[in-house]
Amino acid sequence: MLIVKKFGGSSVANKERVYNVAERILEDYKKGNDVVVVLSAQGDTTDELIAKAKEINPNPSRREMDMILTTGEQQSVALMSMALQNLGYPAISLNAYQVKMHTTSVYSNARLKRIDAERINLELERKNIVLVTGFQGINKYDDITTLGRGGSDTTAVAIAAELNADKCEIYTDVDGVYTADPRVVKDAVKLNEITYDEMLELASLGAKVLHNRSVELAKKYGVDLVVRSSLTKAEGTIVREECKMEKMLVSGVAADKNVARVAAIGIKDEPGKAFGLFSILAKHNINVDIILQSIGRNNTKDISFTVPRDALEDTKKILQDNLSRISAERIEYDDSVSKVSIVGAGMASNPGVAAVMFESLYDADINIKMISTSEIKISVLINEKDTDSAVNAIHEGFKDRF
Amino acid sequence: MLIVKKFGGSSVANKERVYNVAERILEDYKKGNDVVVVLSAQGDTTDELIAKAKEINPNPSRREMDMILTTGEQQSVALMSMALQNLGYPAISLNAYQVKMHTTSVYSNARLKRIDAERINLELERKNIVLVTGFQGINKYDDITTLGRGGSDTTAVAIAAELNADKCEIYTDVDGVYTADPRVVKDAVKLNEITYDEMLELASLGAKVLHNRSVELAKKYGVDLVVRSSLTKAEGTIVREECKMEKMLVSGVAADKNVARVAAIGIKDEPGKAFGLFSILAKHNINVDIILQSIGRNNTKDISFTVPRDALEDTKKILQDNLSRISAERIEYDDSVSKVSIVGAGMASNPGVAAVMFESLYDADINIKMISTSEIKISVLINEKDTDSAVNAIHEGFKDRF
Numbered sequence: 001m002l003i004v005k006k007f008g009g010s011s012v013a014n015k016e017r018v019y020n021v022a023e024r025i026l027e028d029y030k031k032g033n034d035v036v037v038v039l040s041a042q043g044d045t046t047d048e049l050i051a052k053a054k055e056i057n058p059n060p061s062r063r064e065m066d067m068i069l070t071t072g073e074q075q076s077v078a079l080m081s082m083a084l085q086n087l088g089y090p091a092i093s094l095n096a097y098q099v100k101m102h103t104t105s106v107y108s109n110a111r112l113k114r115i116d117a118e119r120i121n122l123e124l125e126r127k128n129i130v131l132v133t134g135f136q137g138i139n140k141y142d143d144i145t146t147l148g149r150g151g152s153d154t155t156a157v158a159i160a161a162e163l164n165a166d167k168c169e170i171y172t173d174v175d176g177v178y179t180a181d182p183r184v185v186k187d188a189v190k191l192n193e194i195t196y197d198e199m200l201e202l203a204s205l206g207a208k209v210l211h212n213r214s215v216e217l218a219k220k221y222g223v224d225l226v227v228r229s230s231l232t233k234a235e236g237t238i239v240r241e242e243c244k245m246e247k248m249l250v251s252g253v254a255a256d257k258n259v260a261r262v263a264a265i266g267i268k269d270e271p272g273k274a275f276g277l278f279s280i281l282a283k284h285n286i287n288v289d290i291i292l293q294s295i296g297r298n299n300t301k302d303i304s305f306t307v308p309r310d311a312l313e314d315t316k317k318i319l320q321d322n323l324s325r326i327s328a329e330r331i332e333y334d335d336s337v338s339k340v341s342i343v344g345a346g347m348a349s350n351p352g353v354a355a356v357m358f359e360s361l362y363d364a365d366i367n368i369k370m371i372s373t374s375e376i377k378i379s380v381l382i383n384e385k386d387t388d389s390a391v392n393a394i395h396e397g398f399k400d401r402f
Numbered sequence: 403m404l405i406v407k408k409f410g411g412s413s414v415a416n417k418e419r420v421y422n423v424a425e426r427i428l429e430d431y432k433k434g435n436d437v438v439v440v441l442s443a444q445g446d447t448t449d450e451l452i453a454k455a456k457e458i459n460p461n462p463s464r465r466e467m468d469m470i471l472t473t474g475e476q477q478s479v480a481l482m483s484m485a486l487q488n489l490g491y492p493a494i495s496l497n498a499y500q501v502k503m504h505t506t507s508v509y510s511n512a513r514l515k516r517i518d519a520e521r522i523n524l525e526l527e528r529k530n531i532v533l534v535t536g537f538q539g540i541n542k543y544d545d546i547t548t549l550g551r552g553g554s555d556t557t558a559v560a561i562a563a564e565l566n567a568d569k570c571e572i573y574t575d576v577d578g579v580y581t582a583d584p585r586v587v588k589d590a591v592k593l594n595e596i597t598y599d600e601m602l603e604l605a606s607l608g609a610k611v612l613h614n615r616s617v618e619l620a621k622k623y624g625v626d627l628v629v630r631s632s633l634t635k636a637e638g639t640i641v642r643e644e645c646k647m648e649k650m651l652v653s654g655v656a657a658d659k660n661v662a663r664v665a666a667i668g669i670k671d672e673p674g675k676a677f678g679l680f681s682i683l684a685k686h687n688i689n690v691d692i693i694l695q696s697i698g699r700n701n702t703k704d705i706s707f708t709v710p711r712d713a714l715e716d717t718k719k720i721l722q723d724n725l726s727r728i729s730a731e732r733i734e735y736d737d738s739v740s741k742v743s744i745v746g747a748g749m750a751s752n753p754g755v756a757a758v759m760f761e762s763l764y765d766a767d768i769n770i771k772m773i774s775t776s777e778i779k780i781s782v783l784i785n786e787k788d789t790d791s792a793v794n795a796i797h798e799g800f801k802d803r804f
Contacts, residue, residue: 015457015458018458049477052477052481053480053481053484055417056417056420056481056484056485056488057484057485057487057488058488059488060484060487061483061484061487063494064480064483064484064487064495065480067476067479067480067483067495067497068476068477068480068481070476071473071474071476071477072473074469074470074472074473074476075451075454075470075473077469078455078466078467078469078470079454079455079458079470081463081466081469082455082458082459082462082463082466083458083459085459085462085463085466086458086459086460086461092465093466093469095469095546097499097544098544098545119544142499142500142521143500144497
């Protein structure tokens with residue numbers, strides 16, 4: 001069996017943890033499996049390198065930042081190789097250039113284009129445990145790039161896809177994907193399985209287990225992902241195309257507080273007005289989520305929508321500058337809201353789900369401001385202060401259906 | 403003009419020094435010159451990385467050591483690039499892979515095979531200041547190697563040779579090559595020029611200014627080397643094939659304390675005995691320097707020779723194990739000696755030089771134990787305690803001839 005494992009920076013932060021990870025790697029290697037391991041930079045290394053760079057230049061170029069930051073992963077893989085060799089096992093470290101991890105040319109936020117698997121395969125044939133630098137790549141100029149947030153997860157999935165690995169294990173500090181944030185919902189349970197689509201919805205809804213890019217890549221190439229803890233031996237959660245067991249009605253409840261509501265009141269009811277509003281925002285890269293349009297009085301309409309809360313200031317400025325084009329009577333803003341969502345692949349074929357959700361919120365005396373639905377997701381906008389009780393109420397409402 | 407500059411690790415140890423070096427670089431760049439800069443890892447970085455590695459594995463493999471150590475230079479060049487960009491000048495950092503610095507495959511002590519100048523030339527055409535990682539290369543497997551002691555000097559000279567640079571400046575913490583160690587000889591003077599051959603003799607005799615490999619490479623490709631200080635603006639010393647001014651009689655006095663004398667007394671005067679002795683030592687990689695053979699009594703001879711003092715224990719053991727083959731009556735060892743030498747390209751055509759050296763030592767009441775001469779060098783073995791006074795006496799003897 002060929003297994004790709006990815007460990008984050010905190011998992012290899014010091015000697016003890018390096019050897020802890022080495023043992024996790026050897027568990028599979030000793031069983032005769034081929035093992036490829038993707039590592040991030042140790043602990044605070046990346047932050048220290050950023051500080052070092054900013055001391056020299058407060059606005060360093062992205063190319064040079066990538067040049068300095070990628071030394072962190074190179075140190076990690078060399079150290080892990082030394083640890084495995086010290087335990088008596090053959091290992092070899094490879095950086096992005098040695099693997100040939102080709103990316104686009106956008107420094108600090110490059111996209112993987114392709115991986116040449118030749119070198120990794122050669123080292124696996126030699127029975128080496130192969131340690132690969134996460135997060136980094138090379139562009140067509142032979143320059144070093146980085147993949148941006150969640151980059152090491154993406155590296156691991158891409159290698160698993162290229163090598164046709166039997167599984168790709170992402171080790172984190174939680175032991176899997178839960179039906180809700182366990183810090184908020186006491187009864188949250190760990191899922192054994194979840195589909196890519198559900199995981200994507202949960203990730204974009206604020207469940208910070210896996211980065212969306214890695215899940216998208218896994219979905220595209222059909223890589224079975226396993227999310228598990230580097231600290232315990234628990235089985236973790238498998239993310240795949242189709243879950244073997246009967247489709248779960250609801251796989252999770254997620255909350256997102258990075259949201260604000262904007263309402264344009266009294267827009268003239270003429271064709272193109274709504275289009276104008278959203279095209280202005282799109283031009284400025286403001287990501288609009290839930291949209292609600294209602295009929296006002298005197299031949300006008302009201303349009304409400306949500307934007308990320310950290311984009312609210314920009315949104316205000318943009319709308320202010322374009323008030324005449326939008327031709328609204330006034331614009332209202334509300335940054336004390338949050339979005340609570342349920343995600344489930346079985347939802348599409350079961351019309352009762354929304355009713356259960358709304359009833360749970362009603363019973364908990366929580367007011368719904370906006371509603372948005374997709375095939376596998378229902379989101380509601382509520383007052384931010386109600387977030388935790390809403391998540392608990394909904395989770396309770398579905399407790400027999402997870 | 404195309405100038406290659408090399409700065410050591412202490413020259414870029416912190417922000418202040420990074421900017422000091424940046425200013426030195428810009429002096430030449432602002433005059434319209436093309437500038438390529440070779441850097442070592444900052445300050446103690448290499449030692450810290452070695453400690454980090456040894457904590458994980460007391461005997462790390464050389465391949466993995468090279469993998470971790472080379473991150474130090476990569477950080478240096480990125481930071482220097484950021485500093486130059488912050489001052490408003492175009493700069494780009496390149497590592498060994500990007501330059502294509504091809505070496506042999508011997509990890510931790512690789513030899514440069516060739517450099518592809520294409521990328522550096524491209525960046526120079528774009529008017530970039532090009533910052534190149536010293537000390538490192540890639541082998542034919544695309545793996546990272548290091549060049550061993552003095553590696554960054556070698557990198558600089560090799561690049562200068564490949565690019566046909568007008569000069570290659572090696573910045574150190576001294577402001578040039580002196581006629582003797584200024585800490586020992588008060589009147590030592592800085593040389594404006596010195597030939598490669600003289601420099602090679604001085605370097606191997608213990609003047610720790612330039613590493614031999616870099617001087618050999620400079621000689622091979624006719625690269626004009628300049629040794630100068632990163633702290634002062636003094637002109638430094640030019641190392642080249644032929645010095646423009648009349649050949650100096652003596653260019654320097656050097657002392658080497660890493661020497662011990664071995665005497666094999668009463669060897670049977672038969673053919674092959676001396677050969678046997680030295681072939682045994684050669685087989686064990688013991689570097690024999692001055693050799694003196696004298697006729698003993700009763701058809702025997704005595705052979706004295708010097709070895710590096712740090713090889714004396716090995717030498718003792720080897721000779722003890724092979725006593726019967728050598729057939730000496732006894733072997734004597736003396737580790738309280740030192741070697742003092744004068745070097746000068748003009749020496750060959752001036753037979754009076756040796757006499758001046760011996761007279762100076764006689765006047766200072768210093769006993770000569772062995773003598774060795776070459777075309778451009780005369781070495782004497784003396785008691786170690788006399789080293790400094792010998793260097794001073796000889797320097798004084800030649801003071802009008804430097």
